[in-house]
Amino acid sequence: MDGFSHEGNMADVSTLGAAGRERVQEPRSRLVPALTVVAHALPHRVGERLLLHPVLLGREVAVSRNLPDFQRPGAPLGLPLADPFLSRKPLVFSPAPGEGVRLDPGEGSKVMLGGELLQGPWAFTREEVAEGVVLELAGRVVLVLHLADVQAETADPLGMVGGGVGIQRVRRHIEQVADLHVPVLVRGETGSGKELIARAIHQRSKRRDQAFVSVNLGAIPKELAAAELFGAHKGAYTGATRDREGFFRAAHGGTLFLDEVGEAPPEVQVMLLRVLETGDIYPVGGHTPVATDVRLIAATDAQLEERIQDGRFKAPLLHRLSGYDLRVPPLRERREDIGLLFHHFAREVLEELGEAWRLTPEDASAEPWLPAPLAARLVRYAWPGNIRQLRNLSRQLIIGSRGQPRLRLDPRLEQELEAAQAPRPGRPAVASVSAPEPKAAPRRKASEVTGPELLTALRACAWDLKATADRLGIPRSSIYDLIDRSPNLRTAGDLSVEELTRCYQECGGDLEAMAQRLEVSKRALGRRIKELGLVPGNT
Template sequence: MDDSSREGNMADVSTMGVRERASEQQRARVVPALTLVSHAMAHRVGERLLLEPLVLGREVALSRNLPDFQRPGTSLGLPLADPFLSRKPLVFSPASEEGLRLNPGEGSTVSIAGMPLSGPWEFTREEVAAGIPLELAGRVVVLLHLADLSLAEMGDTLGMVGVGAGVQRVRRHIEQVADLNVPVLVRGETGSGKELIARAIHQRSKRRDKAFISVNLGAIPKELAAAELFGAHKGAYTGSTRDREGFFRAAHEGTLFLDEVGEAPPEVQVMLLRVLETGEIYPVGAHTPVLTDVRLIAATDAQLEDRIQDGRFKAPLLHRLSGYDLRVPPLRERREDIGLLFHHFAREVLEELGETWRLKPEDPSAEPWLPASLASQLVRYAWPGNIRQLRNLSRQLIIGSRGHPRLRLDPRLEQDLEAETMVRPGRPAVLSPMPTPEPKTPARRKASDVAEGELLSALRACAWDLKATADRLGIPRSSIYDLIDKSPHLRTAGDLSVEELTRCYRECGGDLEAMARRLEVSKRALGRRIKELGLGAQDA
């Protein structure tokens, strides 16, 4: 073998090593973690222990005295320190196929869903991703889950409670779009906090000193919706005895939040499209347009794409509304935040009752105010009503437990919680990830019918996943590449310079999803380009 061949083989080996290390670094950003859900010292709820050694093939021992749990974003921490927990540790260790193994040994009793573990137990990565509440000695509850280390804790919580990956991503999206003047479409299930997101965007926008007007289109009679939104002249319709300003003019130079935008009547959809395109509104009964300057944030819990297929929603309006598409995760995808949210709502109710002392115990050996079995039930519940349902249930629990030293479930509430508990048949201990419904594929159409704006909107909504974008638009995947090539405003990962890629990689901390959003290229192609350049090794 000549020197050139030998050097070539060594280069190939080196490149393979770089790619493998880059892949390992990316995987290491998501690690198993334990988050406190219930503890005798209620102020400690939300503290976390990262099980990073498991990713490196090492064990983690957990006992009363070690290791320390920390609040995300801080450097100081404390051990569990419950005097009823054993000093003998229970041990977490790596298992096959990226799962993990829990061995209680002679340490504290570990129960899941009220069932004690009689010996070692293995959890798959999917089970850990869904979240597993572990009851320790019948007193402390920790949630075993996955934590994303690439999502650094922000100093400003933006008025939102929680430290999990889902709420951190939402905060990042708000920071990215708040100071721009583009319309935002907030998607999420009912009760997931969409109006809170809209208010956070407004408060961090250039319009923060102007009005924020919130309107629920689903609560306005359809025959009055146009007049309520755009105003009306006196006598324009039966019962109109005076001029009506309308919400758009009331929000002039500020922000208008339209909740349940999917419920807008067809004539209102046409008027919304016009104001988004021209900034002009026509009050009902008027013949002269009125200019208005409003930042529009819309929200929906409906699949607007399905409504477009059914003829109930106009496709051009969806494209205009989704200048930036933001998804709010349901509560079942934020299980590490359930303890924090429950105690947040509990504090509000206890302040009304004058009993906030219940959340400030000084004796670590006292019985926890939130019993371990109840805390575990809260985490295992499916929460179809999301945060709104959790707030209502916390109020019901606390008021119903007045005069008692601890919270207790009445039979009706207990039956409700058990009815929607997420468990895997045959695995009584473990939560089952909620199935994600498959999106409906639109009817096939010609690629030439897809405008550049519609293509860009679909790419952003699908996080630059080209297959998902093709399905969303109802065209072959190969046509997506043709459309991108023909557009003077779109590019591929291959068009990016090494300098731009390197700079973006460092600024995003190697987060591939964040890079794809910023550079607006295919995430898969971007990943291949990063591996080819060995950026992970250079950055390290």
């Protein structure tokens, strides 16, 4: 498909994932369409936004190089986009049915949507806007069309980066519960920042001047968990050569953060329930209760209700832990914040490299250090590892581009950022809105996957790395590490030109057959043969 030449029909709301549905369950009177800058030749412009109030009132909003002003939430003044490569002729945003937003590029700047050129008016449902629509303008500036909370706070005393609806909701929850002496259960996917939330609660509580003790239960051997948490007397078990204080007593008067609480062994669950009910702990090997004064915050990325049904978690403990239940949104629900987060992590790395000047250019006509197509891919990516993955990828990208005038992806990062699914026929992949996928395998650690198991899964999934990761129940990023460590596996980048050319000729350019014969990722293989000037078949 060359582009979009007409106003398309919108995706059925039933195709929107549960995460997307939750995003729009705010009071509609508070949420308005907005445009947020996520990439610009002047990085300090990232995070500025334009509220599209008139669209809700049935009017149009024209956006060009010179008008209107974008500004940070709460700032008294703003500036137009002002990139000299953008057109003076405006893009026009107007109402669409069902509180949606219609975009007409007219004769204004070229707009890339889902990697394709928008050639005519296009409408987005309210649900799609809630998911976040990535707009790339003139190959220079990247905006996200999303819903913004008009009552968002103007400042963030909690040290959290971002101003989207999801993170503002978290801020409100923190303010509501921080000064109370109730346990809090923080739910969220791995890497979504649950410990940061726990620390913010502690810092806003009456215990802020006391200890904050963080414990990852998933990292403690199960046989030592009780002693580590509640302490132990000398001789209580083999290897107990001295009295152990335990994390509860170390956090006395302050806050104890228990991450991965779903991994607590059964006997530890019983002891946690007792301390939540009475405030007393019993050190291992002891018979006298020890009073404690601890504010408990627990976190999990597991569905504890399912574990209760399986008999792996105690229902009374869940009820005690969730004195207040707080959900941290995954990064894919915070697309408008990705630009700010990326530049936050970039500054940390660039300062260490002595290249922080890259984030303070003065010439708006210079080639952006973060190319717009790359920025758009970052925003569209699903981020299964959430903020932790974004931080690690940004470091890899920046260090790998050290000394270069612009950021460039190496082949491995290129693979990692591949879109999970191709666009549906007739419309762009605006926000990864897709039909529900089959239920993935139970989550597990990549270290548990054996070489033969990995090879079997790769073959069963026709070397589709995402499908393989889902089949094995591990993050997709771990697949690359497993392949690198396996002496019997290789990637498309490991293939020689001679082997690729010979296989291409023998398979008649059939990409599917080549991937099966060479046993490498079909997508990565397709890129390699295109680099050689060959034309793949069956793509």
